[in-house]
Amino acid sequence: xxxxxxxxxxxxxxxxxxxxxxxxxxxxxEFVVFVGPSGCGKSTLLRMIAGLEKITGGDxxxxxxxxxxxxxxxxxxxxxxxxxxxxxxxxxxxxxxxxLSLERRPKAEIAQKVKEAADSLKLGPYxxxxxxxxxxxxxxxxxxxxxxxxxxxxxxxxxxLSNLDAALRSETRVEISELHQRMETTMIYVTHDQxxxxxxADRIVVxxxxxxxxxxxxxxxYNNPATEFVAGFxxxxxxxxxxxxxxxxxxxxxLGVRPEHFxxxxxxxxxxxxxxxxxxLGHDTILYVKVPEAGMLTVSLNGQHDQNVGDxxxxxxxxxxxxxxxxxxxxxxx
Amino acid sequence: MYGRWILLFVLGVIAVLMASPLILTVFTSLKPTxxxxxxxxxxxxxxxxxxxxxxxxxxxxxxxxxNTLLISxxxxxxxxxxxxxxxxxxxxxxxxxxxxxxxxFLIGLMIPVTAIVLPLFQIVRSFGLLNTHFGVIVADLxxxxxxxxxxxxxxxxxxxxxxxxAARIDGATEFQIYRRxxxxxxxxxxxxxxxxxxxxxxxxxxxxxxxxxxxxxxTLSVGLLNFQGTMTRDVTGLSSGTVIMAIPVVILFLxxxxxxxxxxxxxxxx
Numbered sequence: 178x179x180x181x182x183x184x185x186x187x188x189x190x191x192x193x194x195x196x197x198x199x200x201x202x203x204x205x206x207e208f209v210v211f212v213g214p215s216g217c218g219k220s221t222l223l224r225m226i227a228g229l230e231k232i233t234g235g236d237x238x239x240x241x242x243x244x245x246x247x248x249x250x251x252x253x254x255x256x257x258x259x260x261x262x263x264x265x266x267x268x269x270x271x272x273x274x275x276x277l278s279l280e281r282r283p284k285a286e287i288a289q290k291v292k293e294a295a296d297s298l299k300l301g302p303y304x305x306x307x308x309x310x311x312x313x314x315x316x317x318x319x320x321x322x323x324x325x326x327x328x329x330x331x332x333x334x335x336x337x338l339s340n341l342d343a344a345l346r347s348e349t350r351v352e353i354s355e356l357h358q359r360m361e362t363t364m365i366y367v368t369h370d371q372x373x374x375x376x377x378a379d380r381i382v383v384x385x386x387x388x389x390x391x392x393x394x395x396x397x398x399y400n401n402p403a404t405e406f407v408a409g410f411x412x413x414x415x416x417x418x419x420x421x422x423x424x425x426x427x428x429x430x431x432l433g434v435r436p437e438h439f440x441x442x443x444x445x446x447x448x449x450x451x452x453x454x455x456x457x458l459g460h461d462t463i464l465y466v467k468v469p470e471a472g473m474l475t476v477s478l479n480g481q482h483d484q485n486v487g488d489x490x491x492x493x494x495x496x497x498x499x500x501x502x503x504x505x506x507x508x509x510x511x
Numbered sequence: 512m513y514g515r516w517i518l519l520f521v522l523g524v525i526a527v528l529m530a531s532p533l534i535l536t537v538f539t540s541l542k543p544t545x546x547x548x549x550x551x552x553x554x555x556x557x558x559x560x561x562x563x564x565x566x567x568x569x570x571x572x573x574x575x576x577x578n579t580l581l582i583s584x585x586x587x588x589x590x591x592x593x594x595x596x597x598x599x600x601x602x603x604x605x606x607x608x609x610x611x612x613x614x615x616f617l618i619g620l621m622i623p624v625t626a627i628v629l630p631l632f633q634i635v636r637s638f639g640l641l642n643t644h645f646g647v648i649v650a651d652l653x654x655x656x657x658x659x660x661x662x663x664x665x666x667x668x669x670x671x672x673x674x675x676x677a678a679r680i681d682g683a684t685e686f687q688i689y690r691r692x693x694x695x696x697x698x699x700x701x702x703x704x705x706x707x708x709x710x711x712x713x714x715x716x717x718x719x720x721x722x723x724x725x726x727x728x729x730t731l732s733v734g735l736l737n738f739q740g741t742m743t744r745d746v747t748g749l750s751s752g753t754v755i756m757a758i759p760v761v762i763l764f765l766x767x768x769x770x771x772x773x774x775x776x777x778x779x780x781x
Contacts, residue, residue, distance in 0.1 A: 229676050250682035262673035266695040275691075276681035323681070 179240030179253075179330040179363060180205040181226065187234035188221055196222055196387045199235070203365065208357050210366045212374040212410070213384035219367045220335055222384070226365065227256050227333050240330055255324030256333040259340065261316045263308040263323075269295070270304040273322045294322040297359075298352075314345045321356070332357075332364040338373065350377060371411055375399070383407050405506035408433050414463060414475045416500070422470045423448070424501075429509055433500030436463070436477035440493045447491035450474065452484050466490055533757070540750035547746065562751040570748060572755055574727060575734035579713060580759075582644050582730065586651050586712040587705040590659055593652065594704060595697065598663030599689050603675050619657030624717065632721055642725045650722060651712055659704045666700040667693065702770035710760055731756040 181203040188196040196218045203209050211219040224230040226237060228249035237244050244252050263272050271278075273294060274287040295301050298318045308316055317337060324332055334353070338346045354377050357364050368374055374381045375395045383390040383398065383406070391403040395411075402408035408416050414436045424432040450468035464476040464484055476492060484490060501509040535551050540562055542555040566572045600606070601613060631650055640646025670693060678688040694701065716732040723729050735756065738749040 227676075227680060229679065249680045254680065256677070256680045258673045258677060260671060260673045262671065262677035264674065264678075264692055264696075275678075275683075279682050279687060323677075327681075 180207075181331065181363065181365075182238035183222075183226075183235070184238065185235035186222070186225065186232060186237060188218070188225060188230065189233045194387065196225075199389060201382060201389065201392065203363060206361045206363055208354075208364045208366065208377060208379045209382060210368060210374040210378035210380075211382045211384060212368055212371055213390075214410070215369060217384040218387045219369075219384045223256075223333050223335055223365060223367045226252075226331070227254055228252050229256075252331075253327075253329050254331045254333055255327050255329035256335065257317075257320045257324050257337045259336040261308070261320045261340075263316060263319055265308055268305050268307055269300060269311070269319050269322075272308065272319055273326050275323070276327045290326050291322075294325040297325070297356075298322045313341050314349060317341065317349060318352075321353070325356075325360070330363065332360075332362050334364065334366045336368055337366075338368070339370075353377065372413055375411070381411070383410060385410075401508075402433075402500065403508065405431060405433070405502045408500055408502070414477060417474045418502075419471045419474075427499070427501060429501035430504045431502040431506070432494070433502060434474075434494040435498065436475040437479070438495045438498040439474075439476045440495055441476070441478065441490060442493070443491045444493055447493045450490055450492060452486055452488045452490055455484060455486060457481065464490070466492060468492065536750045536753050539746055540754050542747065544747065562747040563755065566748050566751045566755065570734065570737065570752065571726065571729075572731065572734055572752060575729055575731045576755065578644065578728060579730040579732075579756075582647055582651070583709045583712040585644075585648050587709040589648070590652055590655065590708040591701050591704050594656055594659035595663045595694065595701070596689065597656070597660045598667050599685075599693060601660070601664050602667040602670075603672075603688070603693075604685065616657045616660050620661060624654055628717065628721065631718075635722055640722075642723055642728050644723075644728065647718060647722050650718055651708075651715070654718075655708060655711060659708065662704060663697070663700050666697055670696065699770055702767055706763060706767055706770075709763065713756075713760060 181201075183199050183201040183203075186196065186199040187194060199222060211222060213219045221230055225232050226239075228244075228247060228251075232245045239247075239252055239254070249256075264275065267275065270288075270291050274291045277287045277290060291304070292301070295304055298321060300315070300318055300322055303311060303315060303319075308319065311319065317340075320337070337353070338349055341349060350373060353364075353366075357377075366373075366377060378395055380392060380394055381398055382392050385406050391398060391407045393401075393403075398407055398411045402411060405418065409418065412435055417434045417436065419432040419434065420430065424430060448468045448471055450466040450471070452464050453467050453473070454465040456463035456465075459481065460479075462478045462480070462482040462484070464478065464482075466474045466476055468474055474492065476490075503509055538554055539547075539551065541558045541560070542549075543557050543559050543561070546553070546556060567576075597616075601609065631654075635641055635646045635650055638646070640649065674692055674696075675688055678692045683691065714732060715730075719730045719733050720736075723733065731752070735749060735752045738745040738752060
């Protein structure tokens with residue numbers, strides 16, 4: 178196990194810099210999630226940590242050792258790929274034991290370690306199968322098992338759930354969280370899915386256009402977003418941003434209200450709007466409401482409600498939860 | 512309905528045209544000399560293998576056969592190794608001068624052998640490799656390597672990069688990745704390369720005629736010329752020699768046909 182220090186890390190392809198001055202400390206045993214939209218640099222950053230991409234500026238310290246020039250093997254990290262990257266000609270057992278066989282470990286030791294990892298991932302019955310004979314979820318577990326067997330200092334996971342269907346995704350999400358608790362190894366997880374980030378991370382690193390927007394615990398990011406971008410990215414459904422009359426009224430360039438922070442009912446401060454779409458999820462009801470001078474708003478109501486398309490509705494943002502942003506997208510202190 | 516019959520007819524005519532020289536050659540090789548007065552398409556009435564025995568022993572074909580086999584097998588094996596290693600570097604390793612090297616290989620594809628036969632002869636002679644099988648093998652490899660690097664490159668490009676990266680993370684060296692991860696999944700390209708290079712080497716006449724002037728070093732294709740003088744022609748010897756030369760190729764193709772076609776089309780579509 179080891180902690181990581183990313184000091185002024187940058188990455189450029191020729192003249193084009195895609196990651197700028199990344200500074201980040203990751204504690205030993207921490208579960209950190211890099212999240213951001215496509216092209217923000219999160220996978221590139223992960224690959225730089227893995228040693229698959231050259232670091233063009235700054236320092237990467239793994240366990241206190243400068244690791245910029247070290248090979249992936251010397252860094253003692255393991256990585257789980259989005260595409261699983263299992264060796265198709267090898268059996269599950271051979272895939273999982275490949276790194277140990279390269280180290281010329283005794284066969285009995287390899288078999289023992291593979292069996293332990295396979296048992297912990299419920300892969301025992303599949304050890305003699307080839308990857309092509311497994312389902313997507315089983316393949317992903319083999320990829321995780323391959324990483325476990327090496328007992329690495331740091332686990333890197335690059336969007337490992339994105340090829341799985343919704344049910345399997347949530348199941349595997351829980352398995353990875355349990356695995357982290359059990360192994361207490363440093364894990365860095367890349368995803369563009371903020372639900373994965375919120376549910377798994379000790380800390381989330383939000384990246385945008387090659388910069389770190391904010392680092393914090395899921396609730397810190399949810400309650401106190403450092404930028405308008407983070408406010409919009411964290412939370413599902415995403416935060417409503419209102420400009421114009423209603424923002425001016427409270428002295429902000431942009432007023433941010435999360436969908437769950439509206440009260441429904443007629444009052445003096447309420448905004449009148451028309452329901453244009455209703456999504457009934459059972460535990461929640463999501464309304465899409467067109468409000469003059471505020472635009473289209475998303476409203477999340479707890480439980481089941483009987484609003485229908487075309488209904489007139491009155492919405493009041495809960496003052497204690499609203500977010501105010503200035504012209505630069507920075508929060509305005511209350 | 513008629514379209515299908517017309518198609519079958521056309522295919523049948525083409526098949527007869529393609530097969531008839533081979534059939535006539537086999538007929539001639541099995542005929543006693545006394546039956547040679549009959550038209551060529553007459554099957555042998557009294558089948559004899561005397562011409563095969565004569566060609567194999569007196570004609571020196573046993574030696575030619577061994578020489579050809581040696582050169583072709585070494586050609587095929589070495590070509591698989593060097594072409595796949597070069598293609599592996601082209602696809603999976605970043606290095607300075609990669610583009611220039613790719614252009615060089617591309618140029619190698621464009622130059623016909625006949626255009627460089629004389630300089631090639633001089634180079635082989637200057638290295639003292641005339642009349643050696645090693646000289647022929649080196650020349651064969653140099654002339655065909657571009658084609659097979661191109662073929663392996665097309666195949667490797669279709670291999671997910673993540674496999675290479677996963678192996679690096681697992682601690683494999685480039686050579687271990689090549690040998691244990693990439694090559695086992697490139698078997699169609701390996702089989703195609705080995706077969707094609709074997710066939711080219713087996714059938715080649717020009718380089719062997721030029722570089723192997725001593726009789727004991729010669730190959731089957733050159734040996735066949737012995738049966739054809741300026742004024743005379745040993746038809747039965749020529750036919751038997753041709754059949755001897757064709758048999759290994761036909762057997763190989765029958766065995767590996769499926770792999771061969773798969774390898775040829777690999778990389779054409781994702």
